[in-house]
Amino acid sequence: xxxxxxxxxxxxxxxxxxxxxxxxxxxxxxxxxxxxxxxxxxxxxxxxxxxxxxxxxxxxxxxxxxxxxxxxxxxxxxxxxxxxxxxxxxxxxxxxxxxxxxxxxxxx
Amino acid sequence: xxxxxxxxxxxxxxxxxxxxxxxxxxxxxxxxxxxxxxxxxxxxxxxxxxxxxxxxxxxxxxxxxxxxxxxxxxxxxxxxxxxxxxxxxxxxxxxxxxxxxxxxxxxxxxxxxx
Numbered sequence: 001x002x003x004x005x006x007x008x009x010x011x012x013x014x015x016x017x018x019x020x021x022x023x024x025x026x027x028x029x030x031x032x033x034x035x036x037x038x039x040x041x042x043x044x045x046x047x048x049x050x051x052x053x054x055x056x057x058x059x060x061x062x063x064x065x066x067x068x069x070x071x072x073x074x075x076x077x078x079x080x081x082x083x084x085x086x087x088x089x090x091x092x093x094x095x096x097x098x099x100x101x102x103x104x105x106x107x108x
Numbered sequence: 109x110x111x112x113x114x115x116x117x118x119x120x121x122x123x124x125x126x127x128x129x130x131x132x133x134x135x136x137x138x139x140x141x142x143x144x145x146x147x148x149x150x151x152x153x154x155x156x157x158x159x160x161x162x163x164x165x166x167x168x169x170x171x172x173x174x175x176x177x178x179x180x181x182x183x184x185x186x187x188x189x190x191x192x193x194x195x196x197x198x199x200x201x202x203x204x205x206x207x208x209x210x211x212x213x214x215x216x217x218x219x220x221x222x
Contacts, residue, residue: 033210041146041199041216048210095142095203096211098152 002027002089004099012105019074021102023087031090032070034061036083037101046072048090077106110136110206114214121192121221129187129217131202138204141185142211143177146199155200158185192221 003026013019023032031050037043047054047061049070054061058077063070074081086101111134121127131141139160144152156172158164158179166172174196176188189196201216 035211037152041201041218043152043201043203043213043216045210045212093140095144095154095157097154098144100151 002029002091002097004087004089004097006087006099006102008102009100010103010105012107013077015078015106015108017077017106019077019081019104019106021072021085021087021104023070023072025068025070025087025089027089028065028068029089029091032063033088033090033096034070034072035086035088035096035098035101037086038083046085074104079106079108082106110134110204110212112138112202112204112212112214114202114217116217117215118218119220121219123193123221124191126188126190127192127219129189129200129202129219131185131187131204131214133183133204136204136206137182138185139182140205141179142203143175143185143187144201144203146201152201156187189219192219194221197221 005024007022033048034046049063058075060073082105084101088096113132115130141158143155145155146152155170156164156166158177160179160182164177179185197220199218202214203211206212
């Protein structure tokens with residue numbers, strides 16, 4: 001079973017700050033997903049990464065397959081970025097396994 | 109992008125009644141739909157996996173006779189909570205794999221059983 005550790009568990013920051021969320025896992029994977037769960041419950045798939053780096057707007061995700069580590073960065077953070085961010089490994093045809101994620105609050 | 113439409117978004121029902129939740133893939137064919145449940149302040153937990161035209165696979169501890177899943181077409185999967193009780197009150201959300209791009213999620217259903 002893949003042990004996933006995400007840090008920090010909780011993060012409160014001021015608007016405009018650069019945010020980094022880290023994710024490490026124990027078993028080699030083919031890809032990793034970053035998801036965002038809004039306060040109302042809705043979930044958005046942000047990235048699916050198998051190597052290197054991806055960027056979408058103010059979000060950047062990187063992965064190092066050898067080190068079994070991934071990071072999600074948010075530049076110029078905004079209160080609307082307040083959400084729970086979850087990393088989860090690709091586990092083939094099975095559904096995703098969700099941890100508790102990182103609770104991010106961006107204060108104006 | 110791939111969109112999964114989930115309805116209803118909120119439902120309040122009386123104890124003992126049944127509630128049906130629908131998930132439709134709008135612009136792609138979802139051969140597999142995943143159903144999750146989330147209790148307050150907890151992580152989402154996979155309940156079951158439905159495959160078009162075959163029986164759903166339930167996770168350990170999930171009662172298949174209570175949570176009926178039907179995936180009769182490539183664009184529609186339904187979850188029916190039968191004989192609902194207050195402890196079934198939860199947030200239910202469906203998800204489908206979209207090609208090689210990852211997963212897309214419905215908007216979720218908040219069920220309250222009174």
